[in-house]
Amino acid sequence: MAFYQTLRNENSYPRGREKPGQAGWVADRLLRLRALLNGQIVSKRRPNSLIVGSWNIRHFDGGRKRLPESYHYIAEIIDHFDICAIQEVKDIEAMEKLMRLLGRNWDYFINDSSGGGRGNHERMAFVYNRNRVFFRNLIGELVFEKGTLPGDEQIGRTPFFASFQAGWFKFTLCSAHIVFEETEGRPLREDEINAIATILKQRATTADEVHIMLGDMNIETLSDAGMAALKRNGFLIPELGATSLVGGKYYDQITFTGPAKETRLLNKGVIRWQEAVFTDSEAAAYETIAAATREAPDTGQPYSDWARTYPGWRTHEMSDHLPVWIEIEIDYSNEYLQTVSELQPGQVDE
DSSP states (O other), rough: OOOOOOGTTTTTSSOOOSSSSSSHHHHHHHHHHHHHHHHHHHGGOOEEEEEEEEEEEEETTTOOOHHHHHHHHHHHHHHTTTTEEEEOOOHHHHHHHHHHHOOOEEEEEOOOOOGGGOOOOOOEEEEETTTTTTEEEEEEEEEOOTSSSSSGGSSOOOOEEEEEEEETTEEEEEEEEEOOOTTTOOOOOOHHEEEEEHHHHHHHHHHSSSEEEEEEEEOSSTTTTTHHHHHHOOOBBOOOOOOOOSSOOOOOOEEEESGGOOOEEEEEEEEOOGGGOOHHHHHHHHHHHHHHHOOOSOOOOTTTTTTHHHHHHHHGSSSSSSEEEEEEEEHHHHHHHHHHHOOOOOOOOO
């Protein structure tokens, strides 16, 4: 369970519930968010399952620094997953702040910066609840063989992978943030997706283990070339729905390949956080605090057209992407015992 003790610190969160940043204001919105998450995940979750999440958290936290309350909302969402891949990490200190709110039972891994240019100085992270998931000591970044991508390029943002286990279920996650911009002579989005999917399919077959490719794949429609590349490689693609905050794009996906008997999808979803926090109806409440925290020019005055500014402003507090998740069954003990009961004398147990 995420930590809420800091909300009692009057120096950080003044008492009251009428304005953003007040302890009561934050607590009320956490309660709304918890109700949304309970209805979507907690109340429907099966006892023996794994919740895998993925979220591109916009410029986390390399742009305008987020309000303290936003970290509570982000932590609350992630705390409802067992493991989550985060893309677009720009600041390690932001990850450390998030982890303090998640609590001691959570741990994380973060990869190296992807550098400038197409990499945009981004990192990726895996955060996981150690009460439900444990790390299996395999972690790294995908490096492509010469000729894999046009121009012998490496991918813009190196995919990050790690192996874990939950119950009987062994799996490898590979987080990706596919470069959106396409320029002549450079790898296209479908090229990057196809290269990753091909490698993961081969590894899943060799290891006889589920490999999950997830993240911001910048897939705009269900019929575009990136989606076709996943299907061509035999990936199971749950229909999550649109994941952009506006525009109806299908940017974020959680797909998997590997042994069919160990890929039982139980549930899936997209978390529309804007229904609980930073809602459309709360725009006016944030206008003054937004003016006071803008970087430049810092006039302390309201924005000239806040109604148009607010939808974009709140994406820097939460994200322009919606979190996605799937629920997978992890207990196959009944099937295992059934195979044992059916063994005949002298039969070789494969």
